[in-house]
Amino acid sequence: xxxxxxxxxxxxxxxxxxxxxxxxxxxxxxxxxxxxxxxxxxxxxxxxxxxxxxxxxxxxxxxxxxxxxxxxxxxxxxxxxxxxxxxxxxxxxxxxxxxxxxxxxxxxxxxxxxxxxxxxxxxxxxxxxxxxxxxxxxxxxxxxxxxxxxxxxxxxxxxxxxxxxxxxxxxxxxxxxxxxxxxxxxxxxxxxxxxxxxxxxxxxxxxxxxxxxxxxxxxxxxxxxxxxxxxxxxxxxxxxxxxxxxxxxxxxxxxxxxxxxxxxxxxxxxxxxxxxxxxxxxxxxxxxxxxxxxxxxxxxxxxxxxxxxxxxxxxxxxxxxxxxxxxxxxxxxxxxxxxxxxxxxxxxxxxxxxxxxxxxxxxxxxxxxxxxxxxxxxxxxxxxxxxxxxxxxxxxxxxxxxxxxxxxxxxxxxxxxxxxxxxxxxxxxxxxxxxxxxxxxxxxxxxxxxxxxxxxxxxxxxxxxxxxxxxxxxxxxxxxxxxxxxxxxxxxxxxxxxxxxxxxxxxxxxxxxxxxxxxxxxxxxxxxxxxxxxxxxxxxxxxxxxxxxxxxxxxxxxxxxxxxxxxxxxxxxxxxxxxxxxxxxxxxxxxxxxxxxxxxxxxxxxxxxxxxxxxxxxxxxxxxxxxxxxxxxxxxxxxx
Numbered sequence: 001x002x003x004x005x006x007x008x009x010x011x012x013x014x015x016x017x018x019x020x021x022x023x024x025x026x027x028x029x030x031x032x033x034x035x036x037x038x039x040x041x042x043x044x045x046x047x048x049x050x051x052x053x054x055x056x057x058x059x060x061x062x063x064x065x066x067x068x069x070x071x072x073x074x075x076x077x078x079x080x081x082x083x084x085x086x087x088x089x090x091x092x093x094x095x096x097x098x099x100x101x102x103x104x105x106x107x108x109x110x111x112x113x114x115x116x117x118x119x120x121x122x123x124x125x126x127x128x129x130x131x132x133x134x135x136x137x138x139x140x141x142x143x144x145x146x147x148x149x150x151x152x153x154x155x156x157x158x159x160x161x162x163x164x165x166x167x168x169x170x171x172x173x174x175x176x177x178x179x180x181x182x183x184x185x186x187x188x189x190x191x192x193x194x195x196x197x198x199x200x201x202x203x204x205x206x207x208x209x210x211x212x213x214x215x216x217x218x219x220x221x222x223x224x225x226x227x228x229x230x231x232x233x234x235x236x237x238x239x240x241x242x243x244x245x246x247x248x249x250x251x252x253x254x255x256x257x258x259x260x261x262x263x264x265x266x267x268x269x270x271x272x273x274x275x276x277x278x279x280x281x282x283x284x285x286x287x288x289x290x291x292x293x294x295x296x297x298x299x300x301x302x303x304x305x306x307x308x309x310x311x312x313x314x315x316x317x318x319x320x321x322x323x324x325x326x327x328x329x330x331x332x333x334x335x336x337x338x339x340x341x342x343x344x345x346x347x348x349x350x351x352x353x354x355x356x357x358x359x360x361x362x363x364x365x366x367x368x369x370x371x372x373x374x375x376x377x378x379x380x381x382x383x384x385x386x387x388x389x390x391x392x393x394x395x396x397x398x399x400x401x402x403x404x405x406x407x408x409x410x411x412x413x414x415x416x417x418x419x420x421x422x423x424x425x426x427x428x429x430x431x432x433x434x435x436x437x438x439x440x441x442x443x444x445x446x447x448x449x450x451x452x453x454x455x456x457x458x459x460x461x462x463x464x465x466x467x468x469x470x471x472x473x474x475x476x477x478x479x480x481x482x483x484x485x486x487x488x489x490x491x492x493x494x495x496x497x498x499x500x501x502x503x504x505x506x507x508x509x510x511x512x513x514x515x516x517x518x519x520x521x522x523x524x525x526x527x528x529x530x531x532x533x534x535x536x537x538x539x540x541x542x543x544x545x546x547x548x549x550x551x552x553x554x555x556x557x558x559x560x561x562x563x564x565x566x567x568x569x570x571x572x573x574x575x576x577x578x579x580x581x582x583x584x585x586x587x588x589x590x591x592x593x594x595x596x597x598x599x600x601x602x603x604x605x606x607x608x609x610x611x612x613x614x615x616x617x618x619x620x621x622x623x624x625x626x627x628x629x630x631x632x633x634x635x636x637x638x639x640x
Contacts, residue, residue, distance in 0.1 A: 015203045020071055022200040023064040026193055030061040033189075037108070052187045053124040054108040055092075059085060059132045060193050066139055067197070071204065075143055082136050089133050096126060125185045131159050131194055138201060149209035156198040157210075163198075166191040171236060219279055226275050234267050301325070309404035314389070315342055315359055316397045329382060329402050331375045342400075350376055355384060355400070362388040362398040372405065381409040436468030490530045490616060497570075498524045500535050501559070508543040517546055517555035525561040525568050527637050533613045540606040541572045541633050548631070549576035567619075569636040578625045610635070 034057050036042065062085045069078040094100045106123065134155050141152040170188045206215045214224050314323040321340050328336060336345060342359060346352030351373040358369040369386040383405045389397040443461040447453070453461075505519050519542070527534055542557060549555045558573040614621045614635050625631035 015206055016071060019200045019204045020068065022196050023067045023071070026197060027061055027064040027068075029189070029193065030057040030064065033057040034061075052190050053128075055088075055104065056124045056128055056132075056187075056190055058108075059088075059124075060190075060197075063132065063135055063197060066136070067201065067204075070139060070143060078139070078143065082139060086133070086136055089129055089136070092124070092129050096129075123185075127162070128186055128190055131162065134159055135194070135197060135201075138198075142201075142205060147208075149205050153202060153205060153210040156201050159194055160198045163191040163195040167195065168236070168239065171239070219283065222282075223275060223279065226278075227271065230271050231268065234271075238267075311402040313342075313400040313402070314397055315363075315400065317363060317395070319343065319359060319363070321345075322397060329375070329404065330378050330380060331382075351384075355386070358384075358386040359398045359400065362386050363395055366390050366393070366395060372409070380404060380406045382406075436472045439468045440465050490533065492529050492617075493531065495527045495529060495531045495534050497527055497534075497538075497561070500531070501538060504535060504538050504542060508539055509546060512546050512550055512555060515550065515553075515555055517549070517557060519557040519559070521559045523561050524559070525563055525570075527568055527570075528639055529617045529637055533616070537610050537613050537635060538572075540610050541635075544606055545572055545574035545576060545631070545633075547576075549574045551577065563639070566639050567636045568639060569634055571632055571634045573630065573632040575630040578627045578629050578631050580627060581623075581625060 033052050034054060037054050037057075062081060066078050066082050066085070069075075069081070088104070091100065092104050095103050103123075138152040138155050141148040141155075166186050166188065170191075202211055205211055214221055214228075308327065310325070311327060311329050312323075312325045313321060316322045319342050321336070321338050321342065323338065324336070328334070331349060332345065343356055346355050354371070354373075361367050362369070366388045367386075368388070369384075371384055373382050373384055374380070375382065381404075383403045385401040385403070387399045387401075388395050389399055443465050447458065447461055501521060501524060509517050509519065542559075545557045546555060549557070552575055554575075556575045559570070560573075561568060561570050563569070610633075611621050614637070617637050619635060619637040621633070621635045623631055623633045
């Protein structure tokens with residue numbers, strides 16, 4: 001609809017110059033007729049027996065000036081001049097009715113009008129004055145506050161039909177027509193001037209009212225524009241030829257009518273055939289283009305619908321939905337359809353006003369907006385993009401693209417969390433490395449600066465340096481282990497825990513054999529995962545259980561498995577020192593220790609490795625503990 005209106009607007013601008021040319025031509029001709037009367041040339045005022053009255057020429061001049069003022073958008077001057085012309089015509093009608101004692105059309109050049117006889121053929125006829133009155137009414141109807149262009153165009157068509165009658169009559173010189181002129185006289189130049197004026201008025205109002213039927217780009221209008229001018233031209237030509245041949249050959253009226261009808265039918269048939277061929281060719285191209293557009297539209301719609309996380313909504317100038325993708329996000333109602341107002345759809349949502357405001361701004365000027373929202377119904381995040389749709393800087397709608405960015409937001413949050421953990425990890429590593437480096441540096445300086453140190457002191461310092469070097473190596477090795485876990489390929493298989501657990505127990509309990517730890521196993525179920533990594537998990541947890549229970553006289557460790565909901569869960573309990581339940585998250589981080597470093601060996605990496613391995617397998621790690629009452633660590637792995 002917007003493109004159609006734009007086309008009509010451009011066509012109306014295109015007729016502005018021809019309209020002005022016609023009006024200025026009528027104005028110049030009217031002035032020429034007055035000069036003809038003034039100098040008594042008798043050239044332009046009466047091509048045939050009937051002359052154009054001076055008042056008629058003046059009215060044509062005023063009428064053309066009024067039309068020129070309308071084209072140049074000077075309504076005030078037009079209304080003043082038009083009101084004067086209507087007053088003059090009303091005075092004329094009063095004179096014709098003999099209400100006034102004079103004849104206004106005989107005031108100018110009265111003596112010249114009376115010379116030559118046939119005064120009635122030199123006066124302004126009643127039908128001419130009526131035509132002027134109707135022409136001014138057309139202009140006032142068109143320029144009123146509520147334009148009545150339909151009525152104005154119909155009046156113009158009526159005046160054109162009247163002028164056709166006089167033009168045909170003069171053209172064919174029919175005897176009966178000449179007789180009618182005694183009662184309804186109108187000069188040929190007057191009839192042509194009325195015809196050109198009304199035609200230019202219809203051209204000026206080309207994009208409104210009745211003329212839209214002729215001016216639209218549709219096939220019906222194209223047919224009218226092709227057939228109507230040729231039909232009029234054919235009628236003029238054939239009637240002239242047939243009438244002249246009948247006078248020369250003294251044909252009867254019936255024969256002339258038959259000849260005219262036959263020729264008219266033949267020529268109209270040829271013209272319609274030619275028009276039909278052109279219209280068919282255009283219709284064929286239109287259907288071909290329509291099929292291509294439909295195919296491209298389907299491809300475009302299918303392409304959009306193939307993206308599960310992308311939703312497109314197109315909005316027209318009135319904020320109605322003109323097109324939307326098949327899928328819709330969870331916060332939109334399922335009953336949404338084309339033609340709905342977006343204000344009715346979004347107004348109940350917490351972020352609805354923001355979307356509506358962005359669409360409104362994009363309709364007012366070419367603009368774009370991007371922002372994220374959170375669904376009111378599910379824990380999902382969406383990115384909303386609003387873009388103005390414009391054609392030659394004319395905004396015809398807005399495109400709203402809604403993208404599910406839940407995974408992206410979660411990934412960003414995970415990245416922030418990882419960065420925070422990395423920062424803490426870096427601080428912990430730096431802190432743990434700083435102590436042995438300081439000891440090594442201090443003892444090295446003493447050894448370098450004091451050459452008189454006794455041998456026992458040298459041995460003590462070198463032993464300290466060696467021990468701290470080993471501690472640093474252990475820290476670096478642990479860092480490498482954690483780093484390698486992130487890049488380790490997991491070879492999952494069913495692991496028979498019963499076949500590996502006893503070897504692990506023998507290995508990790510060897511340092512505590514003097515205390516004879518009691519390690520009990522119960523219901524050892526198979527696990528689905530990487531055999532080497534699962535062995536590492538058992539080794540680290542059991543080793544921690546023994547280490548933190550070593551202060552007891554009797555070390556007890558209990559290992560048990562259970563399976564439910566497609567997960568196998570292992571618990572490893574001890575009777576060690578335990579810890580505060582709230583400190584579990586800290587215990588699972590690298591280089592974080594809950595107990596004194598002097599009392600228990602280690603650098604706080606074992607549980608962090610356990611947590612990383614279970615996470616890689618898609619499982620979970622948790623613990624239950626109280627200070628002084630031992631700990632129970634749990635880990636679960638999916639069965640598949």
